Amino acid sequence: MSDRTSILEDPAFRQLLRTRSRWRWGLSGILIGAYLGYCLAGVCFPDAYARAFPGSSISWGIVGGYAMVFLSVALALLYIKVIGRLLEVPFERPGPRR
Secondary structure (H helix, E strand, O other): OHHHHHHHHOHHHHHHHHHHHHHHHHHHHHHHHHHHHHHHHHHHOHHHHHOEOOOOOOEHHHHHHHHHHHHHHHHHHHHHHHHHHHOOOOOOOOOOOO
């Protein structure tokens, strides 16, 4: 139990938690704002969302939906990459010992 307490009280660990929290809330805020903007644009400008994308029969609303999915995946990958670098801990690969 004392090991856990010492880790939780370590200033470097607390800084790591603060940094991770800032990234998590920042990227979540961007994604929530983008979704709200997408939905509000659909409510305020339904004719624009119904118009066909140039050169196809797909509407701008569908294109925007795909863009939202792409943004979600891109932000998730960015979070994974940043947090992975923050938590980078050397480890031994499993395998036969020499």
